[in-house]
Amino acid sequence: MTKLSKSPGLSPVEASALADCVELSGDSADELSRSLKEIANTNFGDPNFGGQINDIQTFVSAAFTDFDTCLDGFSKKASGQVKTKVGTQVLIVEHLTSNALAFINSYATGPQTTSP
Template sequence: MAKVFDLSLILFVLCLSTTASISMARKLEESTEDIEFVRTSCEAASYPDLCFQSLSSYASEIKKRPRQLTETALAVSLDRARSAKVYISELTDYKGITKRQHGAVSDCAEEMGDTVDRLNKSLKELKHLGEEGQSDQDFWFCLSNVQTWTSAALTDENTCLDGFGGKAMEGELKSSVKTHIVRVAQETSNALALINEFGSKH
């Protein structure tokens, strides 16, 4: 009797182990496919390596859904812009800052505020794309808004850097601002490229 019980227990454990192994293998396969989807999609981005670096960690949330990919790209760009805005706003107290530099930093902080506002509008509008019952006309209207606001945000970021032109502005302050703004601009450019790619497949 004990032997029969032991055999049943062994078979039960083996069954559980096999089921768990199959489940893990399935999840691993899905995870690999999700990551590969992000990698392939990022080939359409302006900066493919940065795109994959920024979005691959969200692959399990994106799950091979193009619209979710574009939403995530915009959200990443928005978060980056918010951080840059805070950082640049604090540079008005930079030690030894000149009057001209102070003006450039203040203008840049304002431009980044506009960037945050426009990317936020883009993200909200993007969430309406493809809603049930939405006509093609509604889809293209929403997509056009998203493209316009995201493109305008990219212009704001470039305008910020324009304020630091000329040899008189060279130095640690400009370098620090440029590092932050360039990263935001690259993320925004990637988001816009993915939005355009999404629209082209509708």
Template sequence: MAKAINSFVPFLALLICIVGAANSAATGYRSPVTTSNFVKWSCSSTTYPRLCIRTLSTFSTKIQNSPHQLALTALNVSLDTAKSAKGFVLKLGKFKGLKKMEYKAIADCIDEMGESVDRLGDSVKELKNMGKYKGQDFMWHMSNVQTWVSAALTDDNTCLDGFAGRSLNGKIKSSIRAQVVNVAQLTSNALALCNRFAKKN
């Protein structure tokens, strides 16, 4: 009897490993031990992993182990930050005593950040509905998300380009740069997570 039990235990362990491997293959993801590990593991594929972990770990309970929810949360964080940055730039544009070049750069940046907010907003709406799409329909709608997020990132960089050159150096430039660079990095991370989600479906 003891020999039968001893031979059954390794068999049971092997069976558990096979089932676990099959589940991982089916989802395309290794199963992290905890939801917080899932966020950290996923963020390792982004351009700014520390920022990714810091901004998304607080949503671990909501994200669970869902690549879709992770990408959607990253987009929402990027959208909220872009809205905040746009508001910040709008306030700076009302300051008195701005140089003519500063005023123009700020005005252009407001337009670019407005575009970024719109594109990110469209991306969030599109990604929310991805669960009902399959096959070619999924890829078509997912390509919309990827295109819009990429365009939003371009908008952020175009805003920063408007402040190039030493003539615009100063507090205005450094303040706006800090805000927009943060948005650009978050958007870059969101794009990476969207791309990861797209590849696993």
């Protein structure tokens, strides 16, 4: 998106929407990085596990919200090829972030046992 935001010929509305998305993407990257650091320090048996998982869920949810905000704001401000390129990129990352959150939520419930 950063490369796209520097493209010549963008309308002021497109440039503004892209700048917002670049900033929100940076925020999302920071939140996902924080969640990875926190995951590295989790241990299911640790008394702080619940709080750690809560923090991780919050970070990943915030990242998802940032991507969603980018998509919402962009769809209202721009049209055409730029909107399509950004929308495609954001939807892919949003889908991956949603999957990560599902894995984290599953991890939060603890080890699952199967019955014979």
